[in-house]
Amino acid sequence: MxxxxxxxxxxxxxxxxxxxxxxxxxxxxxxxxxxxxxxxxIQYPFQKRERSPRFKGLHILTKKLDGSIRCTSCMLCQTACPAQCIKITASENEDPKVEKFPISFQIDLLRCVMCGYCEEACPVDAIRMGQEYEWANFAESNYILDKEFLSNRPSLKGGVISKLPT
Ligand code: SF4
Ligand code: SF4
Known part of the structure; x- marks a missing residue:
């Protein structure tokens, strides 16, 4: 019409x-x-609106119960990402039951379209979209999120345990 x-x-x-x-x-x-x-x-930033649980904010790399990263470097999220903003460098894991782990895991937030495909593609709940949305920054380089930030930033208070924690 x-x-x-x-x-x-x-x-x-x-x-x-x-x-x-x-x-x-x-x-x-x-x-x-x-x-x-x-x-x-709403008197932002003093008051903040509650967001839906489905909200797709800043990414989180979850952990196992022993505190190590849950990611097995299967590359499914990197493959599914339409913006090609995930870069993973895999290495062999010392644990014989786990094939690989990421020595480096980076997300270029300036390219990310917050679609959530990475979260959907992950078979072990190793990557999630969280609730955080305040990430304004001055330097472009600060938008490359590394493994440490994704799993251990202060707001995560020690990290998030995966639904598949072992
Ligand atoms: S949210 Fe979408 S664009 Fe962003 S890293 Fe995940 S798959 Fe890529
Ligand atoms: S976050 Fe999930 S999908 Fe991405 S490489 Fe790690 S295990 Fe695979």
Whole structure:
């Protein structure tokens, strides 16, 4: 079905759009000040909205009960990632029951589209999307998340145990 578009001349100049936007803002401001329409506001960053458990925030590499990384370097997440922002370097594990482990695990957050495919692809609950979303930073290099940050950053309070903890 074709959607009726406004006449082109309204889009030619930015001023009408600007004025319409200002009118809407002013309308909200006045209605809120006069308590006619109680528009909910959140005093961020002092107040924070609760997010759904399905929210896809900063990645977490989970751990086994002995504190080691759960990841077995199977590369499924790296393969599934549509943005190709996961880079894993695998090494042989000293434990004969486990074939490999990651000596390096990096995620380029500036390329990540937060799709959650990595989490879906992982067969051992070794990577999860957490609830954190405040990751503004000044340097581009700080957006390359390494294994230590992904598994041991202070907000994880010692780390997250995998659902398959052994
Ligand atoms: S959330 Fe998506 S884009 Fe980001 S690392 Fe995982 S698979 Fe890649
Ligand atoms: S995080 Fe999961 S899917 Fe990715 S390499 Fe490790 S075990 Fe495989």
């Amino acid at each position: 074709l959607v009726a578009r406004p006449k082109a001349y309204t889009k030619t100049f930015y001023i009408p759009g600007l004025l319409i936007g200002m009118k809407t803002t002013l309308q909200h401001l006045i209605l809120n000040l006069l308590h006619i329409r109680k528009i909910p506001t």
